[in-house]
Amino acid sequence: MANEVIDQPENHPDIDTAVDCVFEPFILGIFCNWCTYTGCDQAGTSRMQRPANLRVMRVMCSGRVEPAMVLKALKSGADGILIGACHIGDCHYVSGNHKTVRRIPLISKFIKQFGIDPNRIWLRHISASEGVELTEIVHEYVNILKKIGPNSFKKKK
Amino acid sequence: MIELQKKIRIGVYICHCGLNIGGVVNIDHLIEFVKTLPFVSVARQYKFFCSEVGQNMIAADIEDNLVNRVVVAACSPRMHEPTFRQVLISAGLNPYYFVQANIREHATWVHMYDPNGATRIAKDHLRMQIGKAAELKALYPQKVKVLPSSLVIGAGISGINSAIELATQGYQVYLVERDLTIGGHMAQLDKTFPTMDCSACILTPKMVEISRNPKVKILSYSEVEKIDGYVGNFQVTIRQKAHYVDQEKCTGCGACVQYCPVSVGNEFDLGMTSRKAIYIPFPQAVPAKYTIDIKHCINCGICARSDVCEPDAIKIDDEDKIIEINVGTIIVTTGYDVINPRYLHNYGYGKYENVIDGLQMERLLNSTGPTLGKPVRPSDSKAPHSIAWIQCVGSRDNRAGRHSYCSRVCCLYAIKQARQYKEKHPEADIYIFYIDIRAFGKGYEEFYESAARDYRIKFIRGRVSELAEDPDDKSIIIRGEDTLLGQLLEIQVDMVVLSVGLECRHDAEQLSALLTIQCSADGFFLEAHPKLRPVDSLTEGIFIGGAAQGPKDIPDAVAQAKAAAASAASLMAQKEIEVEPYFSFVQNGLCSGCRSCIEQCPFGAITFNTSINKAEINSIKCKGCGTCVSTCPSNAIIQNHFSKPQLMAIIKAVLGEV
Numbered sequence A: 001m002a003n004e005v006i007d008q009p010e011n012h013p014d015i016d017t018a019v020d021c022v023f024e025p026f027i028l029g030i031f032c033n034w035c036t037y038t039g040c041d042q043a044g045t046s047r048m049q050r051p052a053n054l055r056v057m058r059v060m061c062s063g064r065v066e067p068a069m070v071l072k073a074l075k076s077g078a079d080g081i082l083i084g085a086c087h088i089g090d091c092h093y094v095s096g097n098h099k100t101v102r103r104i105p106l107i108s109k110f111i112k113q114f115g116i117d118p119n120r121i122w123l124r125h126i127s128a129s130e131g132v133e134l135t136e137i138v139h140e141y142v143n144i145l146k147k148i149g150p151n152s153f154k155k156k157k
Numbered sequence B: 001m002i003e004l005q006k007k008i009r010i011g012v013y014i015c016h017c018g019l020n021i022g023g024v025v026n027i028d029h030l031i032e033f034v035k036t037l038p039f040v041s042v043a044r045q046y047k048f049f050c051s052e053v054g055q056n057m058i059a060a061d062i063e064d065n066l067v068n069r070v071v072v073a074a075c076s077p078r079m080h081e082p083t084f085r086q087v088l089i090s091a092g093l094n095p096y097y098f099v100q101a102n103i104r105e106h107a108t109w110v111h112m113y114d115p116n117g118a119t120r121i122a123k124d125h126l127r128m129q130i131g132k133a134a135e136l137k138a139l140y141p142q143k144v145k146v147l148p149s150s151l152v153i154g155a156g157i158s159g160i161n162s163a164i165e166l167a168t169q170g171y172q173v174y175l176v177e178r179d180l181t182i183g184g185h186m187a188q189l190d191k192t193f194p195t196m197d198c199s200a201c202i203l204t205p206k207m208v209e210i211s212r213n214p215k216v217k218i219l220s221y222s223e224v225e226k227i228d229g230y231v232g233n234f235q236v237t238i239r240q241k242a243h244y245v246d247q248e249k250c251t252g253c254g255a256c257v258q259y260c261p262v263s264v265g266n267e268f269d270l271g272m273t274s275r276k277a278i279y280i281p282f283p284q285a286v287p288a289k290y291t292i293d294i295k296h297c298i299n300c301g302i303c304a305r306s307d308v309c310e311p312d313a314i315k316i317d318d319e320d321k322i323i324e325i326n327v328g329t330i331i332v333t334t335g336y337d338v339i340n341p342r343y344l345h346n347y348g349y350g351k352y353e354n355v356i357d358g359l360q361m362e363r364l365l366n367s368t369g370p371t372l373g374k375p376v377r378p379s380d381s382k383a384p385h386s387i388a389w390i391q392c393v394g395s396r397d398n399r400a401g402r403h404s405y406c407s408r409v410c411c412l413y414a415i416k417q418a419r420q421y422k423e424k425h426p427e428a429d430i431y432i433f434y435i436d437i438r439a440f441g442k443g444y445e446e447f448y449e450s451a452a453r454d455y456r457i458k459f460i461r462g463r464v465s466e467l468a469e470d471p472d473d474k475s476i477i478i479r480g481e482d483t484l485l486g487q488l489l490e491i492q493v494d495m496v497v498l499s500v501g502l503e504c505r506h507d508a509e510q511l512s513a514l515l516t517i518q519c520s521a522d523g524f525f526l527e528a529h530p531k532l533r534p535v536d537s538l539t540e541g542i543f544i545g546g547a548a549q550g551p552k553d554i555p556d557a558v559a560q561a562k563a564a565a566a567s568a569a570s571l572m573a574q575k576e577i578e579v580e581p582y583f584s585f586v587q588n589g590l591c592s593g594c595r596s597c598i599e600q601c602p603f604g605a606i607t608f609n610t611s612i613n614k615a616e617i618n619s620i621k622c623k624g625c626g627t628c629v630s631t632c633p634s635n636a637i638i639q640n641h642f643s644k645p646q647l648m649a650i651i652k653a654v655l656g657e658v
């Protein structure tokens, strides 16, 4: 399958033009209730437009994001997973996000060993008032995922 | 149990929210789509499901036994989840059989010009929540007791009002103030717009009243150090700084002051006067007790002599006190800082003697201030013949280091000060340079008009580009533009007052972390909803009032402080409240006793039961973050409403089976 090489964009200097127009990356956002989910609501209330690639799943704290969930989403074909947490020091549960910032890089390392681009998992700190930041991050993530190309686990429709 | 055996029947209700959702996506299409999804038995649409008619439609379906799980696709669950849960309760269904798909904030509002994209996201959000709905479990809220006591942080006019309101209703109040005295910024003001009543005359009686109230304990010179617990029962640790004067013994006679050999700048007068190392910030301070500024004290020991301090109150080995209290609710009224114009270089503040800021002018106009209410210019101590106020200093300015918001009080305080000066010196030339005058409050527009008409204050529209100093007499040259005349202009005045704006407290971020509340982009504390919950923080049981939430004049600050008190009181009046049952629990049979969850819990809710070698979670202490769940290697811990099967169902529903 040609899919394997797509995960290394540097092998395909022209890949962004190749997939740009057809490929709409599927991003699963896993956002903590208190900061990023609220920030995402704020982006909506302020009508900040972004590309239609982000689906949002709510957890109470980013500390709830368990590796099995992330891997499951990747295995099921999500192109990118955006984990949204409070800034360090702001976690509603004091230190849930401290655990997240240790845990998520480990998963990234792990998937890299399986040949999956570590960019498929992003952890970002977005506060309840940072709708602008969230919007910018989604724009940026969509662009990067378009360069990386579709997740090779994605089922052929 | 009976409910478990019943077949799952999901009712899906797609709200148009007027045109907010219906105007972007094709709702008929969504209805057809959800009908194809598993377990969906009813799919309906309506203009506003949050309205009574809409709610009744859902209730009727539940009562007719058509549905036993409810998915509403509408706004954010942060908005209407409580509303719809109430519908389930009234129709006799457990409220946790409800989930909400956010297709407004997260779909139609952010993809307004991309109907296909919005539809794609809306469909996926519906899939996800319908997937979760099939996995929902009935839950029962836990009850917690609410202590009838409140902590109010910050004792400006806002904090004082919150405290009085609560004390009057019989609640015990702890009023923590960082400074030596309560009163906040209002104590520094002279008169207050628009009525021109004297600030001290309306504030000091309140300060005395509160100090006499038996239900209020004032903890001045104190700061909150630690907060544990949750709504209803917060454990608060407060550090009261050492006064080095026994506050019980000190009578406030002030005999010590004349003997103290050390003079330093008085913070209350913004350094324009001096005070001794043993001092009281201003004569009407509450509590009216002396304190030694140990940083500047040279330890000469004169004040400690028994012929100086007769009550023998000096206590040079005094130490900080740690005070621990338990309260049911918290109100944050820490106010604002004024913008420091030193960093705005074009105004030369700090470089040119005759450029001062609004708060300094306030002290100069104050009859108890450095010049006993007769403003003089700093360079020659003479009354200036001409003064210009420059508006929006640090506010409404997108450049780095300034704020894009409007500070709401500067227009009016500049007009107020200008009028006051004009009353004393009718012949003086007074200018106000403005972008536009925002006189929005009751009586404010009239106040402004009268300043221009009756006081002959000259209003010039245009932002000042630069100030320069005339080297001869140190007067100030203003360069700018009159945008109404379309002319560049240069005016020389004796003195310039910078109408500096308000900004969040420099340590607002630390306090927000301590309280686990949030700040908005401008740095002030964030309210739970700008319109409907303007005094609630996002953390239950913690409220915000006054200028801590954003720039405010006194009427607005007081109104909000009283509202915060009312919200705290209505929580405490319930004595017992229900909290979300999102706590986690250990499935005994699966726990391997590895203890890795125990140190993950920031609340100490998990203990190890050595007799059975299993971890146990105290459901009252557990705040429901779920961090332990994702740590458990045996999948033994379940978080209510966010269990692994429920979250996996969401992923499965939207991405399909592997």
Ligand SMILES: Cc1cc2nc3c(=O)[nH]c(=O)nc-3n(C[C@H](O)[C@H](O)[C@H](O)COP(=O)(O)OP(=O)(O)OC[C@H]3O[C@@H](n4cnc5c(N)ncnc54)[C@H](O)[C@@H]3O)c2cc1C
Residues within 6 Å of the ligand: B153, B154, B155, B156, B157, B158, B159, B176, B177, B178, B179, B182, B183, B184, B185, B186, B189, B191, B192, B193, B194, B222, B223, B224, B333, B334, B335, B336, B337, B338, B358, B359, B362, B409, B413, B416, B505, B511, B545, B546, B547, B548, B552, B553, B554, B555, B557
């Ligand atoms: C120059 C000037 C003139 C003004 N003139 C007028 C006027 O004429 N009319 C009018 O309506 N409004 C006026 N205002 C606005 C007015 O000052 C505010 O509306 C009002 O002071 C807000 O009160 P507050 O209690 O919310 O905040 P503050 O007065 O700032 O009080 C906050 C208190 O909290 C304390 N605090 C802060 N942090 C902590 C902490 N971490 N722990 C414990 N305590 C803490 C502070 O020491 C302070 O005592 C003026 C403002 C300025 C700058």
Ligand code: FES
Residues within 6 Å of the ligand: A032, A033, A034, A035, A036, A060, A061, A062, A063, A085, A086, A090, A091, A092, A093, A095, A096, A097
């Ligand atoms: S609540 Fe946001 S990361 Fe913990």
